Amino acid sequence: xxxxxxxxxxxxxxDEARWRAVQARDPGADGHFVxxxxxxxxxxxxxxxxxxxxxxxxxxxxxxxxxxxxGFRPSRRTKGDQTIAATERATLVAEVCRRIEASETxxxxxxxxxxxxxxxxHLHRVFKAExxxxxxxxxxxxxxxxxxxxxxxxxxxxxxxxxxxGFGSSSRFYEASDQMLGMRARDYRAGGAGxxxxxxxxxxxxxxxxxxxxxRGVCAIFLGDDPERLVRDLQDQFxxxxxxxxxxxxxxxxxxxxxxxxSPSIGLNLPxxxxxxxFQERVWQALREIPPGTxxxxxxxxxRIGSPKSVxxxxxxxxxxxxxxxIPCHRVVRRDGDISGYRxxxxxxxxxxxxxxx
Numbered sequence: 001x002x003x004x005x006x007x008x009x010x011x012x013x014x015d016e017a018r019w020r021a022v023q024a025r026d027p028g029a030d031g032h033f034v035x036x037x038x039x040x041x042x043x044x045x046x047x048x049x050x051x052x053x054x055x056x057x058x059x060x061x062x063x064x065x066x067x068x069x070x071g072f073r074p075s076r077r078t079k080g081d082q083t084i085a086a087t088e089r090a091t092l093v094a095e096v097c098r099r100i101e102a103s104e105t106x107x108x109x110x111x112x113x114x115x116x117x118x119x120x121x122h123l124h125r126v127f128k129a130e131x132x133x134x135x136x137x138x139x140x141x142x143x144x145x146x147x148x149x150x151x152x153x154x155x156x157x158x159x160x161x162x163x164x165x166g167f168g169s170s171s172r173f174y175e176a177s178d179q180m181l182g183m184r185a186r187d188y189r190a191g192g193a194g195x196x197x198x199x200x201x202x203x204x205x206x207x208x209x210x211x212x213x214x215x216r217g218v219c220a221i222f223l224g225d226d227p228e229r230l231v232r233d234l235q236d237q238f239x240x241x242x243x244x245x246x247x248x249x250x251x252x253x254x255x256x257x258x259x260x261x262x263s264p265s266i267g268l269n270l271p272x273x274x275x276x277x278x279f280q281e282r283v284w285q286a287l288r289e290i291p292p293g294t295x296x297x298x299x300x301x302x303x304r305i306g307s308p309k310s311v312x313x314x315x316x317x318x319x320x321x322x323x324x325x326x327i328p329c330h331r332v333v334r335r336d337g338d339i340s341g342y343r344x345x346x347x348x349x350x351x352x353x354x355x356x357x358x
Contacts, residue, residue: 013119018060021046032122035060036072043067044075062125092116093127097138106139129306133282197238200246201227204258206348210234211254212243217271221257221324223344237322261325264292264356270326276317279310283317290331293356297335319343325352 011017012032021029029046036043037053043064044050061067064074096112112135113120127135197219199212210230212220220237222230234243246254253270260268274284282305289304290296296304302314318329319341330349333339342349 013121015060018046019055019058022058023052025049032118033060033062034064034067036067036070041072042075043072048075050075062122063129065129093131096123096127096135097131100135100139103139109135131282131306133278138278195238195241196244197234197241198244198246198250199231199234200250200254201230202251202254202258204261206261206351209254209258209261211246211257213250213253214241214273216273218253218323218326219273219275220322221326222322223324223348257325261352262355264352267292268326272323272326274323274327276320279307279313280317280320283314284321284327287318287321287327287329287331290328292328292331295331295333295337295353297337298332299335301332315341331356 012021012029018029018033018035020026022035025047027047032046034043034045036059038057038059039053043061059070061070061072068074096116099112099115100107109120109124113123116123118126124134127133127138131138195214197212197214199210199220201208201210203209206223207225208223208227208230210220210222210224210227210233211218212234220234222233224230224233256270257268259266274281276284283301286301286304298311298315298318299308301318302308302311305314307313315332318332321327321329321343324330324344330342330352332341334341339346339350339353
């Protein structure tokens with residue numbers, strides 16, 4: 001795999017260049033692409049010492065996964081090197097992540113690619129496959145994290161926090177602040193003071209249900225046995241926000257959520273105010289893409305977000321989800337299919353799944 005360097009040439013972007021690399025058995029091309037041989041059904045690294053195939057029988061793929069999806073299997077030499085290649089790819093992406101995190105201003109994709117010795121397209125693809133985010137989305141998440149940290153500091157002005165978080169001007173910050181914080185920066189610094197969150201508690205066949213909405217969207221859906229406990233949980237989550245009991249129009253939103261709990265087939269499409277780490281938000285987005293009536297394992301979910309070794313972290317992100325049913329963490333089960341690990345109780349999880357399957 002290419003390492004971080006200052007070269008700006010990307011010699012493996014065309015099929016002609018890739019074929020030349022295969023002919024030369026160029027080790028520098030490893031990690032940039034693989035080639036499949038139609039007559040044998042296997043794919044190899046560019047530097048493979050296997051017998052050179054005829055050009056008309058060769059097909060190029062950006063990744064081994066793409067080659068396997070096309071029906072090719074790894075050669076014995078390639079299979080032995082896959083673990084090494086995966087480690088090198090993870091190392092390179094980690095270096096790019098550190099470069100993004102350390103930058104005072106957001107680097108462009110071209111800048112990151114130039115430093116990594118890769119084409120922008122190749123870096124974009126590899127980075128997203130490894131992290132589940134594009135470099136731009138990762139950079140935005142890091143800047144939002146940095147901003148939250150700066151605003152939570154005990155000293156310094158809001159303006160100073162804006163510049164310390166990497167915004168070149170206050171106008172650029174205010175264009176994005178609502179999406180990043182869900183409230184004004186000064187309100188966030190005050191622990192949510194001044195932010196208005198409307199909520200209401202209702203009843204459904206699964207017990208008590210609390211629905212809360214900020215200016216941006218639904219920020220909490222709690223399930224439980226004790227309505228008062230649900231309200232206390234909301235207060236703990238937003239300790240300095242202004243909590244406002246729902247009016248008749250808000251009661252309609254609660255009824256919509258309750259209706260979905262009772263009859264999942266009607267669907268639920270609500271604007272959500274999702275706040276978490278970059279990793280958590282990747283997991284929560286993947287959860288929303290699981291079709292009703294189906295389940296995936298924590299291992300499968302980790303693979304879907306491009307972090308197959310992060311099974312435990314995926315489970316923790318599911319447990320950190322505070323928006324029940326709308327972010328359907330109940331659709332994740334253990335590898336053996338057993339139902340466990342639900343913030344609002346295993347029996348509620350089992351019942352939700354049975355209703356969706358029904």
